[in-house]
Amino acid sequence: DTAVSQTPKYLVTQMGNDKSIKCEQNLGHDTMYWYKQDSKKFLKIMFSYNNKELIINETVPNRFSPKSPDKAHLNLHINSLELGDSAVYFCASSQIAGEFNEQFFGPGTRLTVL
Amino acid sequence: GIQVEQSPPDLILQEGANSTLRCNFSDSVNNLQWFHQNPWGQLINLFYIPSGTKQNGRLSATTVATERYSLLYISSSQTTDSGVYFCAVDNTGFQKLVFGTGTRLLVSP
Numbered sequence: 531d532t533a534v535s536q537t538p539k540y541l542v543t544q545m546g547n548d549k550s551i552k553c554e555q556n557l558g559h560d561t562m563y564w565y566k567q568d569s570k571k572f573l574k575i576m577f578s579y580n581n582k583e584l585i586i587n588e589t590v591p592n593r594f595s596p597k598s599p600d601k602a603h604l605n606l607h608i609n610s611l612e613l614g615d616s617a618v619y620f621c622a623s624s625q626i627a628g629e630f631n632e633q634f635f636g637p638g639t640r641l642t643v644l
Numbered sequence: 645g646i647q648v649e650q651s652p653p654d655l656i657l658q659e660g661a662n663s664t665l666r667c668n669f670s671d672s673v674n675n676l677q678w679f680h681q682n683p684w685g686q687l688i689n690l691f692y693i694p695s696g697t698k699q700n701g702r703l704s705a706t707t708v709a710t711e712r713y714s715l716l717y718i719s720s721s722q723t724t725d726s727g728v729y730f731c732a733v734d735n736t737g738f739q740k741l742v743f744g745t746g747t748r749l750l751v752s753p
Contacts (some may be wrong), residue, residue: 539703548740563739563741571681571728571735571746572730572743572745573730573743574743575740575742576738576742577651578738578740586738586740618685620687624739626738626739627648630692631674631692631734632673632675632677632689632692633677633732633739633741635679635686635687635689637685637686638685638686638687640685
C-alpha cells in the first residue's frame with residue numbers, strides 16, 4: 531500500500547560514522563528526490579534522479595552520495611557524519627514526463643548525530 | 645532563485661473557525677503544491693494547483709498564476725487540522741520544489 535517508503539525511520543549515530551538511508555517508491559514514477567528539513571522546519575531539495583540519472587545536485591557536500599540502482603529506489607549514503615547533518619531527510623517521487631508532476635513524500639528519516 | 649513567502653507565520657483558531665493562508669512567489673511557476681505537515685512529521689499532499697481552483701472537502705485552494713499568489717482556505721477547522729502548512733513551487737521545469745517557510749496552525753477545542 532505504501533507509496534513512498536523510507537528506512538530507517540530513526541537513526542542515531544556518532545560523529546564520524548558512515549550511514550545510509552533507503553527509499554523505495556511503488557508509484558511507477560520516473561523521478562525521485564531527497565529533501566532535508568532542518569531544526570527550524572525549513573525544507574530544501576538536495577538531489578533528484580530521473581531514470582537513474584542525476585539531474586539536480588544542490589551544492590550538497592561530497593560526503594553525501596545518492597545512489598539509484600533502478601528508478602524505484604534512491605538511497606542516500608552519508609560519510610563522516612557531522613553534528614550539522616542532524617535533520618529529517620525526506621524522499622519523494624514524481625512523474626516528470628506528462629502533464630501532472632505532483633510530488634509525493636515518504637514518512638521521513640530523523641537522523642541524530644551525537 | 646525563486647522566492648516563496650507564506651503568511652501568516654502563525655495562526656491560532658478555535659474549532660469551527662475558517663481561515664485563509666497565503667503563498668506569494670516571485671516568478672511564474674509550472675508546479676505549485678500545498679502540503680500539511682502533521683504533528684508526527686508526515687508531509688501530506690493537499691493540492692497540486694499551478695493554476696485555477698480546487699476543492700477537497702473542507703479545504704479549497706486557488707492559484708492566480710498571473711498575479712503570483714495562491715490561497716488555501718480551511719473551513720470549519722478541526723483540531724486535526726493543526727500542524728504546519730507549506731506551499732512549494734517549481735519554476736525550472738525539473739520539479740525542483742522550493743518551499744516556503746510555512747504557516748503553523750493550532751486549532752484549539
